[in-house]
Amino acid sequence: MKHAVLITGATSGLGLAYAKEYAKRGYNLIITGRRENKIIENANYIENTYHVKVKVVIVDLAKEEGLNLLLNEIKEEEIEVLVNNAGFGLKPVFSEVPKEDVDRIMFLQMNAVVLLTQNILKQMLPRHKGTIINISSDGAFAVMPRNVLYSSTKLFILNFTEGLYMELIDTAIRVQVVCPGFIDSDFHESAGMKVVKKKNGFMKFMDPQEIVRLAMKDLKKGRVVSVPGSEAKIIRFIAAFLPRKIFYNIIINFTRKRNHKLDTNIRKNDD
Template identity: 55%
Template sequence: MSKTALITGATSGLGLSYARYFASKGCNLIITGRREDIIRENAESLQNQFHVNVEVIIAELSSLDGINRFLAQIGDRTIDILVNNAGFGLKPSFVDTPETDVEKMLYLQVWCVTKLTQFVLKGMVRRNSGAIINISSDGAFAVLPHNVLYSSTKLYIINFTEGLHMELSGTDIRVQAVCPGFIDSHFHESAEMHMDKSRKGLFGFRDPDAIVADAMKDFAKKKVISVPDTGAKMIRTLVRFLPRNLFYRMAARFSSSLSGKK
């Protein structure tokens, strides 16, 4: 019997790449997004290319009501693989961020991940089988100015995933947090961040399919935290050893360079 993978935020970028990856392995898909015309085109393309069933659920997961409606739609269906990918960035400093945007981010990147994982995990525990992949960020290792709330939610995802890994020790359920680095997707444009995606080297933008392929290699090696990007690996290592005051100064400069400020 074919497995079913549920992937949130599969309209584009990393979510669509995960959908493509699991469809290529013969998994049926349940994919979510908000841009209905685009995600339905994605579903048709995946079905035609990989000959799997693809169900689209249009969902707003950045509110409590939206999360609860989505869980009701999932119901008691068997979910073998869950990819918590849906997320967004914010450009303003924390103090200038509208309260509605703060709430949306916390609901989407903390509460939705937590609630959906618990909902799906209950069935996985009964079957003693399943996989949960939570998309974190290299920002979880090194918070930057104008990225405070986003980085904080992504750090939660790492701690949450590692805790689940320990609780599920001795079962056949696997969990992983992925910190992908810079992705060539619509993420930054949606957050009104103007980035030079032609940049190469350590902090260059990578194709999302390549990131997913590397992360799944880490999954096969049973790595709980996957950092498939060399630049993100370097950030993780540096932050461990840098004196905090030095890190604060470097982070401020790096943030300014990304935004084009002097």
């Protein structure tokens, strides 16, 4: 397949939004996910709506065998754009996270990103053309309790992408890392988290398509680190300039208030 975009984690949310955006631009797609019925439904919709080819690869990229399966599936494909989006969060405090979940999140959000990027970069360089988009999070700027591993792996993605950008500065390969805040998707439900999704005010949940629109606008401008949404920008600013002790106190207090409010809302909904 030529003129292709590979998007990992395209079952819903940001991955699906990127799939629709690139299909609208006339690109063929290779999309991955684990929920077969849902992702095939997405593929059929995109093909019928945008009249492009969509190849579906059902794979679990949190495991080495899953990554190897995908690499084998794409070895003959001509990929112009890579969107490393697949990821998941963990609910428990760090001390309670099972080793299996530790291994899965670290492989998916570090190893898989690095190895997939390296594999595809090697085919982009001889063609002197390509775009690599890695999805991080505002959590890369501000780690929070009960979010330790997720934020740490997202910080890795941020640093990896910025380093890659500098390494490729003399090539025609474009590189971007996207660091959104809360996304209106099924991400939290998949992680077993009960959340109240605010649509307005501070820390509101943004529509995935709007995040992609803002990130693509930044990509066109050559902005390496895209931080869609004012809330994510505020978090980045606070984390960068506040003394660490003050920063810790703000995050701890915010987390406690958020958890208390969330527990209260959940109890009300359960009554």
